[in-house]
Amino acid sequence: MTTELTESECFALLADRRRRILVRTLDDVGTALSIDELAERIADREYEGPTGDDPRTIRLTLAHNHLPRxxxxxxxxxDRDARTVSLRLSGTTLVDYLRRVDDESAAGSMLNASSTRFSTSPSGRR
Structure with a gap:
């Protein structure tokens, strides 16, 4: 089991949207969650409400793909016996990557908005 993630490993692990949501969810709650609760929270975040992928389907992808990885x-x-999941210390490395991406996305959005505001033509040229 690796304790320090390489940059390539971080990118590979964060390539999947469901894994990004999983890591963010565990970071937000700051404590262990049952796999059922985690699946429910992921479903809510993926679809911004109680509709979307069936939490049973999410639970299966968690148990057979994302959590083992x-x-x-x-x-x-x-913990397969207790059916609980918690973020470990090396998980904070992924959280740091996610925060940097969020910060850069927000900065990029602000730059795009300001360049659009100063544009005088639909093509963005002055």
């Missing part, structure tokens, strides 16, 4: 990299601790 993240556990292998030391990002989460997955």
């Amino acid at each position: 993240l556990e292998d990299h030391g990002v989460v601790s997955y």
Whole structure:
């Protein structure tokens, strides 16, 4: 089990949207969640409300794909007997990457908005 993630590993793990939501959710709650609660919260975040992918389907993808992969990299601790998941210390590395991406996206959005505001033609040329 790796304790320090490389940049390539971080990008590979964060390539999947559901894994990004999973890491953000665990970071937000700051404590272990049951796999059922985690699946419900992911469903809510993926679809910004109670509709969308069935939490049972999400639970299956978590148990058979995302959690083992993240556990292998030391990002989460997955207790199969208690059916709970928690973020491990190396998971904070992924959280840091997510925050940087969020910050850069917000800065890029502000730049795009200001360049559009100063534009005088639909093509963005002055």
